[in-house]
Amino acid sequence: MWRDPGTPADSYYQVRPECTDVPESKFRIKAGKTLSARKWNAAFSTEGYLDIGKTLSRIHRGGIHPSIRGDVWEFLLGCYDPKSSFDERDQIRQRRRVKYAMLKEECRQMFPLIGSGKFVTAPIITEDGEPTKDLIVLQQINSASLNEENDASGGSHAMNKSNGHQHLDKKEIQWKLTLHQIGLDVVRTDRTLVFFEKQENLSKLWDILAVYSWFDIDVGYGQGMSDLCSPMIILLDDEADAFWCFERLMRKLRGNFRCTGNSVGVEEQLVNLASITQVVDPKLHQHLETLGGGDYLFAFRMLMVLFRREFSFGDSLYLWEMMWALEYDPDLFSMYEEHESTHEKSEGSKGKVKSTRQCGKFERENLRNGGKNAAAPLPISVFLVASVLKDKSSKLLAEARGLDDVVKILNDMTGNLDARKACTGAMKLHKKYLKKAKNA
Incomplete structure (x- = not known):
């Protein structure tokens, strides 16, 4: 919905009332300059082809209206080809959602808290793959395992796998060692925003980062990625769409997080x-x-x-x-x-x-x-x-x-x-x- 010219963008990203020292946004939504939903929709042909050139110049003049930011970002980051049709993009979107669901399930099989609405902030394994003795972590894993549906043995299998280092290869150990660090960073990310008062949004951020660190094992997870991913889940309702938008951003920035030697x-x-x-x-x-x-x-x-x-x-x-x-x-x-x-x-x-x-x-x-x-x-x-x-x-x-x-x-x-x-x-x-x- 288009608001009055000069509306502060921060009105779309509510800050918790007790956070009084948060800097206000200088960005104002201005009619005629900011890319509006009306102008954005008008940039598409009847088949769905986008005139990206016209869109770019408007973004440079006045940014993007928050209500369409997620949709526009998907094009800016290369998720979709402006020369594709509505139908072609729907096919790509569905294919990617299926792929993300498979990646997430692969991760859940290794650690049942993935997708459970919970996350860890304490180490789950040692450097050599031995399970930790942290009671809270063990209770969370056990709870998630017991809640798994349609597969009575699935929970115990996941529990055994997450506690048995004999089943873990180097890649899995490397991934599991990052999970608690992701959790620690998640609870510190954009904590002034009302959006992250909800546990479900924190766990969504943790899930995406956990899946990404498995998907791109060469880079894994590095501090700062949570800051880059946070806006994606705020702007895009579907978790899979947010994941692929973040993944495209990381293609630009993954070199920043890649460590070689010292x-x-x-x-x-x-x-x-x-x-x-x-x-x-x-x-x-x-x-x-x-x-x-x-x-x-x-x-x-x-x-x-x-x-x-x-x-x-x-x-x-x-x-x-x-x-x-x-x-x-x-x-x-x-x-x-x-x-x-x-x-x-x-x-x-x-x-x-x-x-x-x-x-x-x-x-x-x-x-x-x-x-x-x-x-x-x-x-x-x-x-x-x-x-x-x-x-x-x-x-x-x-x-x-x-x-x-x-x-x-x-x-x-x-x-x-x-x-x-x-x-x-x-x-x-x-x-x-x-x-x-x-x-x-």
Whole structure:
């Protein structure tokens, strides 16, 4: 439903009344600028084909109305091809829901609390696969096992399996070791929102993250994923749809969570951030190096969870959708589908020249400047952080006398950042960086 122009987005994401220090959203729903349900529906042909180019420009101007956010995000993240019909998308949706149900059942067979409406916050096994002696955990498992329907032996089988390390392979041990950490993070995620006062919503978040950590065992679970997944279950009613939307987001970000030896994937982006800052603001870069911050670790969290802690809940969603609209690639769906064992009719876009009108502005700049020839073009998130640093450059140069000062100045921005301004700044820096890199 369309509300009055200027309605705060936070009115859609209720904050618990006792949480009085939560930053208010700067994002306002504005008629004529924000992508409304009416404009969104009008962007589809009678068969269901979406004019994504027109949609992207409107998102950049004024974001997405909260009532349709989930539907639009599925396209922005590559869940669906804009050139698909309503019927084709229904087929894909049903296929994915079945696949998620199978994945969830596979996980439930290994640990019966999956899908039970409960979750754990204490370890269930030791590093070598031995069951823990935590009575509360054992009672929960036993309760979930006894409640299983239509299979009198199913509960005891699941109980025996979850308590018997002789049945566990390395992959299963690795997965089970993460389950309590997921639970600990779930109860800390967006705890100021009324939505997460309900146990069923907390357990839904835990289920999705638990299934994902089994589905993508190479990455598993890492702290911060709960912050990325939380909006998905708020915006999408169906748990399976929320899972696949999160899975598409993780395709963009899984490298951040991938650990190799002593390094975490996000460190590569920090190196890129240092390079960008050195090009666009050499004085600031030199100052940070002098303070011992040349590794830019103070920006780790911003990149890891895409500014979820620096913006209000509503503003972080607004920032995300603007980022995705700016870097949208019309080949996203086709590229993702190639990795799936079965796929629906998505060949229509293959073999055709990419229409830049269907690309986001950031993506168009990369194409124009030959950025696509690089192994992996830098994501807009790195330029966003660089934009924030440049915006605070004068303050950092004047007041930062140590790394603690840098962290404090950046932390003071929490709730005071303007998402649209940050994106505009990121685009300017991106253009400047590409130009200088080309002339280097």
